[in-house]
Amino acid sequence: MSGNEFYDLIILGGGPAGLTAGIYAMRAALKTVLVERGVPGGQVAITKEVENYPGFIEIGGFDLCDKFFQHAKHYGLEMIEKEAVCTEPGLDYHSVRIADGTLLKAHAVVLAAGGTARKLNIPGEDEYFGKGVSYCATCNGFFFRDKTVAVVGGGDTALEDALYLSKITRKVYLIHRRDAFRGSRILQQRVFEEPRIEIIYNAVVASINGGDDGVRDIALKDTQTGAQRNIETEGVFIFVGFAPNNQLVPAGIKTNRTGYVITDEKCETDIPGIFAVGDLRQKYANQIVLAAADGCTAALAAAHYVETRKGGQTCQDDGSSHEQNAKQVSQ
Ligand code: NAP
Numbered sequence: 001m002s003g004n005e006f007y008d009l010i011i012l013g014g015g016p017a018g019l020t021a022g023i024y025a026m027r028a029a030l031k032t033v034l035v036e037r038g039v040p041g042g043q044v045a046i047t048k049e050v051e052n053y054p055g056f057i058e059i060g061g062f063d064l065c066d067k068f069f070q071h072a073k074h075y076g077l078e079m080i081e082k083e084a085v086c087t088e089p090g091l092d093y094h095s096v097r098i099a100d101g102t103l104l105k106a107h108a109v110v111l112a113a114g115g116t117a118r119k120l121n122i123p124g125e126d127e128y129f130g131k132g133v134s135y136c137a138t139c140n141g142f143f144f145r146d147k148t149v150a151v152v153g154g155g156d157t158a159l160e161d162a163l164y165l166s167k168i169t170r171k172v173y174l175i176h177r178r179d180a181f182r183g184s185r186i187l188q189q190r191v192f193e194e195p196r197i198e199i200i201y202n203a204v205v206a207s208i209n210g211g212d213d214g215v216r217d218i219a220l221k222d223t224q225t226g227a228q229r230n231i232e233t234e235g236v237f238i239f240v241g242f243a244p245n246n247q248l249v250p251a252g253i254k255t256n257r258t259g260y261v262i263t264d265e266k267c268e269t270d271i272p273g274i275f276a277v278g279d280l281r282q283k284y285a286n287q288i289v290l291a292a293a294d295g296c297t298a299a300l301a302a303a304h305y306v307e308t309r310k311g312g313q314t315c316q317d318d319g320s321s322h323e324q325n326a327k328q329v330s331q
Contacts, residue, residue, distance in 0.1 A: 007031045007106040008306045009299070010096050012084050012248055015042025016288050017278025018112030019068040020295030021302075026075035028303035033104065034072070035096065037083040041065025042114045043242075043279070044288055048138040048164055053288050061138075064288070087111070087250045089271045096248075107309045108273040108302040111249060111261065112295065115242030115279040115286075120152065124208030124215075125238070132215025133208060133236045137161035140235075146170050149235035150218055152205055154178060158239040159187035165237065166196040173231060175200045177223055200231075208236055244280045256282050266301035267294050273305050 009025050011018045014036030025032040039045050047061030056064065072079075083099040087109060096104045117135035119125060125133055134140040137151075141164060149169050151162040154176035160183075162174045174191065179201040181188050191197055206219040206228065217230045244259045253269045253276075254262045260282035267275045277294035279286045 005033070005102075005104055006093070007033050007104060009033075009108045009110065009302050010035065010094075010104050010106040011110045011112055012087070012096065013042065013112030013114055013245075013278070013280075014040040014069070014079065015112060015114045015278055015291060016044055016065070016068055017114070017280075017291035017295040017298075018042075018110065019065075019072045020292040021110045021112060021275075021277060021299040022072040022077040022295075023068075023075060024296050024299030025302065026072070026077050028299065030299075030303055030306055033078045033080060033106075035080045035082065035084045035098065035104075037081070039065075040069045040079075046136050046138055050288060068292075084248055087248050087274070089250050089252065089274060094271075094273060107306045108275065110267075110295075110298045110302060111269075111274065111276045111280055112278050113245040113248055113280055115244045117238070118241045118243050120205060120238055120240060122205060122207055124210065124218075128208050128210055128215050128236070132210060132234055133238065135238055137164050137237055140237075141165050141168050144169050144235040147234045148173070148232065149237060150175055150205075150231070150233040151237045151239065152176075153239035153241070154181040154183060155239065155241060156183040156187060157241075159183040159191050161237060161239055162197055163187070163190055163194060166194050169235075170196070172197045173200055173233060174198070175203050175205060175220065177204050178202065205236070242279060242286070246280060249276070249280075250274070265297075267298040268301055268305075273302070273309070275302060 008030035009032045011021050011034040022034045044061045045065040050061050050064050051058050084096050085099050086097050088095040093105045094109045145168055148171045150173040151158055152175050162172050166172045174197050202223045203220045206221045208218050210216045217232045219230050221228050246259045261276035262282050263269050263276050267277050269276055275298035277298045278291035
């Protein structure tokens with residue numbers, strides 16, 4: 001990259017969605033660059049085990065991401081390991097500014113920045129972050145060997161990571177605000193069968209308390225009775241969902257009330273040539289396989305869009321040219 005480059009496609013984010021978009025874009029012969037500020041793989045790279053990506057009964061999250069990465073590299077995908085700071089839509093082309101001042105221009109942009117762990121926003125959460133409070137069991141579980149920890153949440157992440165922590169720690173309190181988990185049945189069953197996990201239903205954490213040596217206890221409030229009590233714990237793992245990383249979504253693109261980008265079935269936003277994929281996009285569920293599927297869809301649609309912009313192929317109203325193109329690319 002020499003600076004101020006013109007591409008067919010810029011992909012912002014190198015998780016499963018962005019890397020899959022990169023694979024399909026390269027196979028469609030688009031001049032493509034992927035911008036990623038951190039480790040390729042996003043959230044999945046810090047997931048210990050993945051058991052539901054088709055073709056792999058069990059695979060480490062980092063290993064799966066590395067396979068996506070190597071696959072994209074195999075097709076020669078250009079990658080810039082820097083932070084993108086803004087997306088500027090235009091009529092003739094779209095631009096992306098990189099933190100070092102470089103301006104990238106392209107016919108199409110795929111927004112694939114994923115999401116970030118949501119916070120509880122309670123007293124002590126920021127104060128004890130890194131001193132007992134964590135949002136990543138595989139990153140920090142090791143520090144709580146033979147200790148007592150609390151896991152907050154009732155989705156797949158909370159259940160999966162409570163199970164993971166139960167293998168390392170002495171005891172895991174699993175605290176959920178309702179009396180039924182949102183996470184999958186298979187994970188629930190495993191949690192119920194794990195003697196080191198004590199489930200506390202209908203409770204929210206009111207505060208995280210401690211001292212110079214880190215977290216010592218948490219204050220719980222019963223959501224039914226309002227009763228309060230404290231439980232001793234040295235670690236608090238918070239898994240209460242994700243918020244989309246929508247900082248690079250330009251004004252004019254519709255989002256829902258929680259900030260997820262609304263697209264059509266091609267993953268295209270309100271602005272022609274700008275696509276949103278993976279955990280950033282509003283959809284029924286966030287799964288690795290769905291993020292990868294989004295990446296595929298957006299790249300095929302972007303290939304068609306770029307061809308149309310370049311005048312290489314006429315856009316037929318019946319969509320047949322697009323279907324033909326999609327078929328060729330997917331072979
Ligand atoms: P999630 O499914 O949105 O679950 C968030 C959990 O946190 C819910 O149980 C929610 O309670 C609870 N919660 C939210 N705000 C809270 C608050 N302020 N105080 C207390 N509890 C709160 O999030 P996730 O578990 O991170 O999963 C995100 C997506 O990734 C899901 O689609 C999930 O299926 C997927 N995922 C899949 C796997 C896998 O298949 N291996 C692993 C991890 C994640 P309520 O239930 O009461 O709303």
